[in-house]
Amino acid sequence: MSDPHIQIRNLTMAYGSRVIQQDLDFDINRGDIFVIMGGSGCGKSTLLKHMLGLLQPRQGDILYNNESFVNASPKQQDSMRQRWGITYQSGGLFSAMTLAENVNLPLQLYTSYSDADRADIIAYKLALVGLAGYQEYYPSEISGGMRKRAALARAIALEPEILFFDEPSAGLDPISSCLLDDLIEQLHDSTGATVVMVTHELPSIFGIATNSVYLDASSKTMIAYGDPKQLRDHSDQPVVRQFLARESGSLQEEQV
């Protein structure tokens, strides 16, 4: 049975007078690994920024647990945000801080745990992402894949009920990218969090996504919604089938 965790209702997004996407209307169910997909420049990151409250919609609403996020007070929005873990494309770690200090940030901001308890939580979260013992390392001292995992440790510091990822494997080689997908899936399975991910990586889309939406740049709206494997084989939109059936890396997204 469907259990909507996030509801996108009649959403129109624009920069100035330029509409990027309109009439978006879909649900993300609790426990989904949900992928926002589409060709380059169609508005995937813009949608994510609206979901995070970094941009205001031109029209429509975004609801979390049946509560409007768009119309919530800044204080209510802040308390909703505390239930989310966010990792950005660049990782977003503070380079002048050790991994422990990075993971500590949300704990210090939003909890009243003692120093000793926070140290235990930091060690546990780093271990969960395969970085046990790396507390005192600086981001510049570890690999790109490890930095992404450290950012994930920070994102899960507060036991989020939703995890947001913008192009999680951007800049990673295929093996590190696959390991990161495995980790996202493991964390999803062990925490039951809903995962929302912007990606155009087919291995991630077919490997871990349970549901998806396809944003179309030319019609400026969603033209497909559902399990990506089903969409690849049965979508009534040729552009969607083509996007999902392309050989990884062999087709420029602008062509689809």
Ligand SMILES: Nc1ncnc2c1ncn2[C@@H]1O[C@H](COP(=O)(O)OP(=O)(O)OP(=O)(O)O)[C@@H](O)[C@H]1O
């Ligand atoms: N701050 C901004 N001001 C004006 N236009 C913007 C801004 N940010 C993005 N755009 C435009 O909005 C459109 C959608 O951009 P967005 O980054 O959301 O697309 P995307 O699907 O995430 O693209 P990609 O896959 O290439 O990362 C693009 O045409 C982009 O140039």
